[in-house]
Amino acid sequence: MTRLVLLLAISALTAFGGMEAHAQLQLPGATAPTPRGGVAPSSAPSHRGGGVSSANRGPAGPPPRRGEETLPGRTLRFLGQQGSMVITRGGTPAQPVFTIAATGVGRRGNDIRSMCTPDLNAGQVVTLTPLGRPEGLSRFEASFPGCTMVIDLLSDAAIVSAPGGACRFSDDCQVDPTGLWGPVDREMPPEAEVERARGAADRRLNAARRTLQQRLRTTPEGRTFLSEQAGFGANRERVCRNYGTTDAGLGYCALKYTEARAAALEARVAATPETQTSRRHRN
Template identity: 35%
Template structure:
């Protein structure tokens, strides 16, 4: 077959999908697209058998020499298994399915976006690997008590922070699929549609209240430890947090009834702050190097660009 045949075949697949109204399936050909320029992520840890938590794990061991964590920092009780749910961006669009495969995790991700040449055209792209049961998820350093994974798809290597009933998806800007003439924004909170939410709204409200207190306590401690420009930066970050949360959850379906997005967003921020303060260091994998890279910082829970 001529060298250009795979590319022609991919275009033919896209044309057929467009004609039938079905999303473009990219079971492997999408991995041949030139990877986007994204920040280098910390080297993945290599646990013996990474699995999706049925609920966030308990707090990690703390160095006895470290200061005590803020009062009220507790792990939520088990509520659901995220691998049993179909997650959608803002609980409205796209589709994210997680599964256990080969002792780890895999994902099938459908993204909705707009055409590159015609922004008025709506397009859909599916990143899948049916033979393997999904595209491999590579473990990366956790966010405190929350497991994190990177999708092994160079065309759109999103990072997922997993909760028991949702996933916070982050990527540096948009993902562009030239062969499909499609640009998508995967960033945001992905959760089940309101009628499929397995978690009791009262439990979600308690999670949010606990996380709110953790965030306030962490910012208080950070202000006490800072001065000058560093203090001004902490105060600005604290002042902007509520606005960030409102923006992140403005379109989340059913948010006014259950508050899932705000609760999980706040839990992620609390974990990030506690990690910055040294209360929740990522656990070292068995047999992994214990020395952290100088100046290594936790991954951001928010997209850097939109």
């Protein structure tokens, strides 16, 4: 009888030691059993809809590096497909001078089949005029013969607008450079990297949006801001649907516009004073 009790005790101790060893060998990221025998929620990001799960939310983190530091020398394509834009940095570190050479993509008249690809300024570089950072990103103006472009620099792409409308050239070629100029498909970052960056950009955007909503809630601009922000997602999808030639292009383009929007809202937060009402509501 004593021998049987001793064997049972040894078996119990062996089983308990095995459980401890199993707990110690559990790999990082593996799911652990809950007290009720269920599975604890995973902290891995959700890939559904390209979003980030609430369990993976963290600090917004620093904004990406400035485009004037990272863009010079890169070849950017209109919608990641056609044309070319190359920005070059010269001068001194204290007083840099930026130039640009670009090839546009357009059409002659109303015939969409009659494509034209003019070298802006006959292929010669044009000096960029700095316009500061009115919406958080470094902004420059490029004045080509027959074409003026305003360029906001991101870390690896540029958002271009044409204040005077489509550019017109002597051979009846019309070029509308408005949109995102960036890398072609094979040069885009991996989708996992784009997703992580998108999560950080979304957190920056939402933090600035909440602050602005609070500060503008009792001002005439408050309703306009809410309407503007509500339409951002749809506008982003509209301008990005033709970026690149694969499904990855939409995600990359959406990231760039989200980063630009986050920078614009952060700049607006810095320029918008905190009111007594917002301080009371926050407290």
